Amino acid sequence: GRLADALKNMLPTSGPIQLARPGEPTVIALVGPTGVGKTTTVAKLAANFCLRENKRVGLITIDTYRIAAVEQLRTYAQIIDVPLDIVVSPAQLREAVGRMSGCDVILIDTAGRSQRDAIKIRELRSYFEAVTPHETHLVLSSTCGATVLMEAIERFRGVGVDRVIFTKLDEAIGFGVILTCLQKANARLSY
Secondary structure, three states: OHHHHHHHHHOOEOOOOOOOOOOOOEEEEEEOOOOOOHHHHHHHHHHHHHHHOOOOEEEEEOOOOOHHHHHHHHHHHHHHOOOEEEOOOHHHHHHHHHHOOOOOEEEEEOOOOOOOOHHHHHHHHHHHHHOOOOEEEEEEEOOOOHHHHHHHHHHHHHHOOOEEEEEOHHHOOOOHHHHHHHHHHOOOEOO
């Protein structure tokens, strides 16, 4: 009881995605290192908004580096019957968001970026200058060590990250690293 309450008070959370004003799409971007589960997380969020909350969802991917990721997202989009746009430039991203103006939620999947690749991080920033997301979630794997997680949080902060999603909880040895990272980085947990 008291231990759970103490941990809850120590864990900074943002709560789930908040939709913007009615009639205006909420643009949500997911960023993070390679292999943490961004595309799967985008698909889960899309399914939740579409099937549980009955919202109109649009998907956009700027991950054109991995054909498998595009095909994976295309399959998810077909299953839940939502539009998917594949874009290769900031201008195309702006156009795609414009085409999806009738959606309640637009989810943007991005290519995995090594937190050590400053050029790729800057490229990502140029996309978000063309379209400013309402929320930018950094997706991290709970199987990584604290040093790797902290480095990722620091690097991706430059693209406007304001929330963190932890994946692969079923594969983690423990969860202390989540608490440590969120406190040190002054970041909030969304999912």
